[in-house]
Amino acid sequence: ADHVRNKLNGSSLFVVSNREPYTHTRQDKRVNVTVPASGLVTALEPILRACHGTWVAHGSGNADAETVDIHDRLKVPPDDPRYTLRRIWLGREEEDGYYNGFANEGLWPLCHIAHTRPIFRTSDWEYYNKVNKKFADALVEEIGSEEHPTVLIQDYHFALLPRMLKERLPHARVAIFWHIPWPNAESFSICPWQRELLDGLLGADLIGFHTQAHCNNFLHTVDHVLEAKVDWEHFFIERNQHRSSVLPFPISVELVEDRFDARNEISAEEERSTLLLELGIEATFLGVGVDRVDYTKGILERFRAVESLLERYPKYQGKFTFIQIGAPTRSRIKRYVDFQVEVKNEVERINARFKRGKWKPIVFQNREHTHQEVQRYYRAAHLCMVTSLHDGMNLVAKEYVAARQDERGVLILSRFTGAARELHDAIIVNPYDVESTAEAIAQALEMNVSEMADRMRRMRRSVMEHNIYWWAGSLIGQLCSVRLRQNRTNIS
């Protein structure tokens, strides 16, 4: 945390994202505060807590100003206020056009190779512009007369914001971090507004992705579409006398050191027995998956691998149960509604085929879980499956590793995640290859304790060395150096 504060060097931090870190929902007279299921929130929350900045986000709850003092600007976390949350309220049409429409029916499937066709509607594009402008207005207001603001814009919801902001606040240091993959130039070219999106992004001084491969795809895309100088040696783009560096910063979680955590006094075995009792099932081996119910996450492929395991290794029938924690997500989008039904049907089909007595192969917990609840499942499970068809990073993989202070448990990880480039001691799978994934589950269940501990120790070391403070420190450090270089070469 000190490392990040040093990098900021007295400058104030402004973070922008669509998702807010705390949602206030009113039920009768009570206001519930929840943390949404979002890797982005998990990653950024500790940074804001350490740096006391301002987080500007879309207000998604339904509590109103009269019930509680939360309307536009409030101090959070609720129990230990450390930074300011500025909320931007959107009307139903704005939210549908900008978030559900352009961001999630257009850009999301455009950037993920999951074979869902993107939908581009002109009206969504117009709302996307309008909402980006709304955020720019709020940021200008928040930044006020701040002399050296550092602005970290998050994700594909705000491709136009860097340019909008730099035009109004040329002295601000602006970075945008793209949390999802960037496709190849040919795939990206199907977007009718590709030029505008690239132009908006190139307003930033620094553009970050999780991997070098996504940086390369971005540089190629700019090379194909715009008149710009693309420097492949130092990874920057110069256009209209402005330079944007394009660099990888693999995001991470908060694992700091192997310090004693009282919750870990409960052994994996004890945690397992209590959970099984609560769930009312009997099983000897447990697997876990934690995802938003999103078609990019490879949830159906994972279930089919469990089915294949039970076919290939009948000894695991009556013994191995896979618990899928599936947070409902983006429920106003048809593809997500359909996918939710597909997942439920698949669980029912596989369970009907194998279940007996108090054992069943798959438990589907289709609701939001708190961070603490999820930790219990991580600690109880013999293995965790992350089988995304395509994923920028995937923080569940790193959270599982962070939770296993006991150096037990095996991670099964899709090669199509950014995390697979770092966590070489996971069992790496191609989720489209169901039989091999089933073999990976068998390998995990049969792995001896010393190999398991060696692998987990190395993965924990890697996550500790490259934790979320390292991510933010590198991003902010780079952003500062980009500006200094620009000043020297007189490029504004």
Ligand code: F6P
């Ligand atoms: O990391 C990609 C991302 O879209 C984040 O921006 C977001 O917080 C998370 O996945 C969850 O998606 P949503 O905010 O749409 O629920």
